[in-house]
Amino acid sequence: MDNPNQDKKKPSEKTVFTLSEFRHEVGIPLVLAKKLVIWGEIKAVKAVDGTLRIAATEVHKATELIKNPWVKSYYFIRALGPGLITGASDDDPSGIGTYSSVGAKFGLGILWMAAWLLPMMMAIQEVCARIGIVTNRGLAGVLQKHYKKKVVGVAVVLLIIANVINIGADLGAMAASLQMLTHINFYIGAIFFAVLTIIFEIFIGYHLYVKFLKWLAVSVLAYVVTGFIINPEWKEIFGSMFIPQIKFSDEYVFAMIAVFGTSITPYLFFWQTSEEVEEGKLRLKIRKLLHKKNDSDMRHKIGKMRTDVGTGMVLANIVFFFIVVTTSHVLFRNGITDIVSAEQAALALQPLAGKHAFLLFAFGIIGTGMLAIPILAGSGAYALAEIMKWREGLEEKFSRAKGFYLVITFSILVGLALNFFQINPIKALYYSAFLNGIIALPLLIAIMVVGDDKKIMGQETNPVWVRIFGWMAIAFMLGAIAATIVLYF
Numbered sequence: 001m002d003n004p005n006q007d008k009k010k011p012s013e014k015t016v017f018t019l020s021e022f023r024h025e026v027g028i029p030l031v032l033a034k035k036l037v038i039w040g041e042i043k044a045v046k047a048v049d050g051t052l053r054i055a056a057t058e059v060h061k062a063t064e065l066i067k068n069p070w071v072k073s074y075y076f077i078r079a080l081g082p083g084l085i086t087g088a089s090d091d092d093p094s095g096i097g098t099y100s101s102v103g104a105k106f107g108l109g110i111l112w113m114a115a116w117l118l119p120m121m122m123a124i125q126e127v128c129a130r131i132g133i134v135t136n137r138g139l140a141g142v143l144q145k146h147y148k149k150k151v152v153g154v155a156v157v158l159l160i161i162a163n164v165i166n167i168g169a170d171l172g173a174m175a176a177s178l179q180m181l182t183h184i185n186f187y188i189g190a191i192f193f194a195v196l197t198i199i200f201e202i203f204i205g206y207h208l209y210v211k212f213l214k215w216l217a218v219s220v221l222a223y224v225v226t227g228f229i230i231n232p233e234w235k236e237i238f239g240s241m242f243i244p245q246i247k248f249s250d251e252y253v254f255a256m257i258a259v260f261g262t263s264i265t266p267y268l269f270f271w272q273t274s275e276e277v278e279e280g281k282l283r284l285k286i287r288k289l290l291h292k293k294n295d296s297d298m299r300h301k302i303g304k305m306r307t308d309v310g311t312g313m314v315l316a317n318i319v320f321f322f323i324v325v326t327t328s329h330v331l332f333r334n335g336i337t338d339i340v341s342a343e344q345a346a347l348a349l350q351p352l353a354g355k356h357a358f359l360l361f362a363f364g365i366i367g368t369g370m371l372a373i374p375i376l377a378g379s380g381a382y383a384l385a386e387i388m389k390w391r392e393g394l395e396e397k398f399s400r401a402k403g404f405y406l407v408i409t410f411s412i413l414v415g416l417a418l419n420f421f422q423i424n425p426i427k428a429l430y431y432s433a434f435l436n437g438i439i440a441l442p443l444l445i446a447i448m449v450v451g452d453d454k455k456i457m458g459q460e461t462n463p464v465w466v467r468i469f470g471w472m473a474i475a476f477m478l479g480a481i482a483a484t485i486v487l488y489f
Contacts (some may be wrong), residue, residue, distance in 0.1 A: 015056040019044070022054045023419065024060045028072075036062060062475065091374030093173040093365045094166055094326070094436075096220065097429030098262045099320050100345045102255045103159045103327030105337050108240035109252070111328075113259050114321040115241050119477070121264055121313045123469035127451040128269045129305045129463055132276030139273040139447070140209065140383035140393075146450055153387060155443060159266050160380040160411065162439045166267070167376050167415030169432040172425030174369040176342040177362035187420065190208065193369065193414040201374045201404050202398050219364040220319045226352040227322040237325060248393045250487040257480050258430055261437025262321065264473060269443055270379040276394060339426055380457070381407035441477045448474065 023033035024040075036042040038050065044052040066072040078455035094200050094315040102110045135142050143152045156416045157288060181185060246252070326348045331339070339345050348360035353360045378394060381404050385392035398405050419425070451462040460472065 007143075017056070019052045019054065022059060022062070025059045026066070028062075028066065042064060042228040052348075053200075091375075092166075092368045093170040094372075094429045094433050095262045095316075095320070096323060096365060096368065096424055097169075097173060097322035097339075097345065098258050098269060098433040100327045100331075100348060101339050101426070101430045102259060102304065103324040103348075104331040104339050106252065106255065107328040107332040108249065108324065109245050110235060110255055110259060111240045111243040111245075111324050112242065113239065113256065113263075113322065114317050114324065115264050116244070117260065117473075118313065118317045119315070119465075119469045122310055122471060123466040124264055124308060124447070125268065125272050125288065125309045125313060126466055127447050127470060129276050129309055130302065130457065130460055130462070131447070131450060132273035132304060133301050134457050136277055137381045138277060138386045139270045141386035142273070142450055142456060143389070143446055145456055146453065147446065149387065150471075155389060155446070158439050159270065159383055159443070160407075162436050163267050163376045163380045164411050164415045165428075165435060166265075166372055166432045167412055168418030168423075169415075169425065169428035170369045170373055170376070171412075171416055172419045172423070172428055173342065176368050176425045177365040177417065180342045180346070181362050182356055184330065190416055190419045194412050197373050197377075198412055199407050200370075201377070201408060213332045219360065219367050220323075222349055222352055222360050222364065223319060223322040223326050226349055227325045230326065230351050232325060232329050241321070248487075250484070251488060253480055254434060256272065257437035257477070259432040259437075259475075260315060260434065260477060260480065261440060262433035263316070264440055265341075265433075265436045266440050267376050267379040267436075269440075269447060270383050271375050272309075272380070274382040322324075326351075341426060345426060347449060353446045355438070374408075377408040377411040380411055381405070396449065413458040426482070437477065439456035440483065441474065444470070444474050444477070476479050 019033055019037070022337070028036075037054075039148045041353045042054065042058045044054045044058070047053050096123050131137075131139060131142055140152060140156055143155070170185075171193055173189045174193045175186050178184055178189040178193075179186050246256075327345075330343070330351060330433065331337070336344060336347070342365070343358065346358045349357040382392055384390075384407050385401075385404045388403065391401045392404040393401060396404070418428075448462070448467075450456055451470070452467065456460055
């Protein structure tokens with residue numbers, strides 16, 4: 001036992017804090033405070049009322065632990081969950097290819113979408129996350145409460161078709177990047193990545209290897225560094241960012257829909273919802289370290305989710321912004337306006353990496369592809385499994401969720417097969433993004449309706465700001481599709 005005289009000399013050491021008070025004392029988000037306890041970095045005891053109590057000495061320990069900003073950033077990124085993974089996967093090969101293509105084709109002419117889409121992206125992903133947290137069900141299962149099974153079935157089939165095309169485009173880009181570095185046969189490279197992804201997802205488990213893959217996604221930050229190295233005209237950039245320069249041409253409208261489709265993409269809706277359900281399952285395993293389930297706990301979950309989702313979406317848009325800036329400066333200004341190969345796309349990183357630009361580009365494409373393909377295949381598998389009443393979940397063994405994993409395997413193999421039709425892999429990324437934009441519209445309407453349904457969501461219906469930006473996203477896409485019809489037909 002402690003010496004009582006010492007306690008009298010240091011009364012502050014007897015002070016205890018709730019988890020909320022602890023995070024305010026240390027100056028960190030609630031999500032990180034919880035994770036520090038779960039990881040064992042900070043000791044906490046459970047009070048009679050079920051809440052956590054943390055000693056003042058632990059507050060000092062935590063303050064010392066994160067006083068280095070780099071260490072604090074590491075712990076913060078490590079603490080984030082589905083929202084960060086969703087944001088990272090948003091900058092998948094399709095995203096990199098699409099942003100590079102529009103940057104090369106239009107210069108800064110489409111940069112305004114980086115700023116204007118951000119609140120819409122955050123709103124849509126928050127709706128999906130809320131649905132998962134409140135209902136503890138995936139999006140397909142929840143949609144069945146509001147729509148006929150056949151209607152939901154059509155939506156899921158469209159989702160899987162879009163995902164398969166996206167998977168094929170991503171595998172092609174990864175194979176082309178590997179070929180650029182090693183001169184390996186393109187088809188062998190595509191088969192290698194497809195088989196590797198299936199093995200990882202079925203036999204290792206996404207939640208195990210994603211801990212490492214999310215760090216591979218950091219490679220896309222090379223575009224951020226390059227953006228500063230090239231020393232662009234920042235006044236011109238910020239002017240283009242906030243003042244839309246919309247052109248009423250078929251190519252420009254096509255680009256708008258493609259950017260929308262790769263930023264607010266259907267598979268992320270289903271994935272975000274299902275992963276919040278998976279997170280709920282994981283919380284049960286550590287329930288003795290968390291609050292009891294009550295209204296306060298729900299608010300904490302929503303708050304944690306918002307930090308998580310917001311961080312993921314902001315990071316995704318920062319990468320979007322700098323890819324357009326770098327490709328505009330390096331490619332568009334030098335007359336390279338139509339990217340048809342991985343080598344051309346990689347040139348945007350030459351100011352940073354010189355002759356190693358190809359290596360950096362390939363690392364980013366392969367890393368984000370390995371992160372995104374399981375999400376693409378998994379989102380469709382979650383949706384179909386809920387409709388068919390199959391056992392599902394990436395935490396399940398293959399023997400217990402065969403249907404779920406077979407959908408994942410089938411999606412990846414069909415996507416692989418698309419690469420044998422000699423489709424240009426970089427162009428495929430761009431066109432798959434356009435398809436995602438078209439398919440996103442009906443799903444967005446359904447999601448927003450469900451998010452405002454009190455019979456489903458109870459007291460946790462969409463906040464006002466989510467309603468505003470969610471429906472704004474729908475209006476934007478309706479306008480873009482209407483313009484496409486006018487221009488093409």
